[in-house]
Each structure stands twice: as structure tokens, then as C-alpha cells.
Amino acid sequence: DQQVKQNSPSLSVQEGRISILNCDYTNSMFDYFLWYKKYPAEGPTFLISISSIKDKNEDGRFTVFLNKSAKHLSLHIVPSQPGDSAVYFCAARPDNYGQNFVFGPGTRLSVLP
Amino acid sequence: DTAVSQTPKYLVTQMGNDKSIKCEQNLGHDTMYWYKQDSKKFLKIMFSYNNKELIINETVPNRFSPKSPDKAHLNLHINSLELGDSAVYFCASSQSLWGRASDTQYFGPGTRLTVL
Numbered sequence: 001d002q003q004v005k006q007n008s009p010s011l012s013v014q015e016g017r018i019s020i021l022n023c024d025y026t027n028s029m030f031d032y033f034l035w036y037k038k039y040p041a042e043g044p045t046f047l048i049s050i051s052s053i054k055d056k057n058e059d060g061r062f063t064v065f066l067n068k069s070a071k072h073l074s075l076h077i078v079p080s081q082p083g084d085s086a087v088y089f090c091a092a093r094p095d096n097y098g099q100n101f102v103f104g105p106g107t108r109l110s111v112l113p
Numbered sequence: 114d115t116a117v118s119q120t121p122k123y124l125v126t127q128m129g130n131d132k133s134i135k136c137e138q139n140l141g142h143d144t145m146y147w148y149k150q151d152s153k154k155f156l157k158i159m160f161s162y163n164n165k166e167l168i169i170n171e172t173v174p175n176r177f178s179p180k181s182p183d184k185a186h187l188n189l190h191i192n193s194l195e196l197g198d199s200a201v202y203f204c205a206s207s208q209s210l211w212g213r214a215s216d217t218q219y220f221g222p223g224t225r226l227t228v229l
Contacts, residue, residue, distance in 0.1 A: 002155075036220075043117065043203050043220025044156070089156065099144065099207055099218060100168075103156035 003027050004092050006104040013111050019077040021107050023090030026071065030092040034101065035064060035075050038087045047088070048075070080111045116140050119204050119221040126194055127229055134189045134224045136204030143209050145187035146218065147179060150201040162187055163209070191226075199228045 005024045013019045023033075031052040036044035050057040050064045050073065057064050063076045077084055090104040117138045126132050138145060144163040148156050160179045161168040167179065176192045191198060204221040 041122075041222060043205070043222050045220070046217040087154075091156075099146070099161060099209075100158060101218075105154040 002105075003030075003102050004090055004104040006088075006090055006107045008107050009105070010108040010110070013080045013109065015082055015111055015113050016079045019075075019080045019084065019109055019111065021075040021077075021088050021090075021109065023073045023075075023104055024071060025073075025092050027092070027094060027102075028071065029094050030102075032093040033064070033066060033073050034091045034093075035062075036089040036091060036103075037084075038089065038106070044089055077109075080109075082111050082113050085109055085111045117204055117206055117219050117221040119202075119224050121224060122222065123225050123227075125227045125229065128194055128196060130194050131190070131192045132194060132226070133191070134202055134204075134226070136187050136189070136221055137185055138204075138206040138219070138221075139185065140206055140219060142206040142219075143184065144207050145181070146205040146207075147187065147189050148203040148205060148220075150203060150223070152200070156203065159189075160187075194228045196228050199226055201225050 003026050034049040035047040037047045038044040048059050048062045048064050050066050055066050066073045087106040087108050089106045091101040093101050120135045146161050147159040149159055150156050159170050159173045162179055178190045179187055181187045201223045203223045205218045207218045
């Protein structure tokens with residue numbers, strides 16, 4: 001039962017262009033969402049988050065958009081840089097349940113020079 | 114100066130053996146976790162643990178047991194290893210267990226376990 005889905009296993013983008021990574025979820029009780037970035041042979045590192053009371057959160061080149069009615073969130077990276085090449089995991093938390101996050105399977109982003 | 118470290122990085126073993134993976138965090142966090150990344154790349158939480166509470170994901174077989182000698186360490190013991198246990202195991206820590214969702218989890222580099 002995949003409660004958090006990232007339907008694109010991989011994405012390639014030209015350097016300087018926008019990268020858009022998508023995430024869909026099925027549980028309407030999810031109230032907090034995060035994006036993690038993972039380089040090979042390293043653990044995931046926190047990138048950006050958004051609460052369900054917001055529809056947008058921005059941090060430098062990274063913006064996360066949340067569409068609650070569609071149960072969809074997306075991560076925008078503008079402009080994309082080669083160092084952004086990594087696997088990006090979307091994660092969601094059931095309503096007020098501490099740190100028990102549900103992760104998606106990840107999307108591998110390749111930013112081409 | 115690694116925040117969350119795991120040893121070993123790679124572990125190859127035979128079915129039926131018992132093995133341990135060690136995890137240490139130097140962030141002063143109260144809570145530690147073990148995750149399993151399966152063949153489909155999903156990161157699934159196995160345990161959440163602080164000094165007072167152990168929360169076990171009910172799908173985790175009781176062959177898996179976390180052991181915490183102190184707040185900075187959470188080791189994972191696995192008995193009678195099976196082929197299906199092959200995966201990458203990640204340790205993580207956060208400031209608290211029931212704190213704000215914005216209390217970021219910090220992950221270790223992972224241990225790739227291969228059961229032959």
C-alpha cells in the first residue's frame with residue numbers, strides 16, 4: 001500500500017533550467033511534508049518542508065508547492081545545477097504522529113551540464 | 114565530523130547467521146531510528162527509540178531488535194538472517210520523538226546488508 005508515490009523514477013534536466021519533481025499521496029490525514037535529497041553512498045539529507053496549512057514554501061532555489069485537494073506536492077529547483085543531481089525523496093507525516101514519516105520511492109534527478 | 118555514523122558500511126553474510134549494525138550520533142539528540150530501504154527503494158521505518166519509548170513498526174519481524182547502550186547509540190541486532198533481509202539499513206536521529214514535525218531527522222550513510 002503505497003501511501004506516498006513518486007511516479008517518475010528518473011528525470012533529466014539541462015543546467016540552468018527548472019527541475020520539477022512530483023509527489024502524490026493517498027492519505028488525507030497527512031499534515032506535514034518534506035523533501036530529502038540523497039547522494040550515492042550517503043544518507044538522505046533534509047531539503048525543505050511544508051505544512052498542510054500552507055500551499056507554498058520557498059528556500060533559495062528550492063520551492064515546494066502543495067495542492068491538498070489533489071493530494072499532490074511538487075519540488076521546483078530553479079535554476080538547476082549539476083550539484084543538484086541526486087535522488088529526491090518525498091515524505092509525509094500522518095496527522096500529528098510525531099516523527100513517523102512515510103517515504104516515497106524517490107526520483108533520480110540528473111542535471112546535465 | 115560525522116553527525117550520524119554507521120558501521121559497517123557493507124555486510125555480507127550467510128543465511129541463518131546473527132549480525133549487528135552499529136549506529137552513533139554526536140548531535141545530542143534524544144531520539145534515534147532505524148529504516149530499511151527495500152529493493153523498490155522505499156524507506157520504511159522499523160523502530161523509533163528514545164530513553165523512554167520504543168515504538169516498533171508492527172511489520173518488523175521479532176528477529177530484529179534495537180539495543181541502546183546510551184542515548185548516543187542505537188544498534189540493530191538481527192537474528193537468523195534470511196534472504197529477504199538483504200537491503201540498505203539507515204540509522205537516523207532527531208531532537209525528539211513527539212516534537213515538532215520540523216525537527217529534522219539526520220541520517221547515517223547506510224549499511225548495505227547482503228544475505229547469501
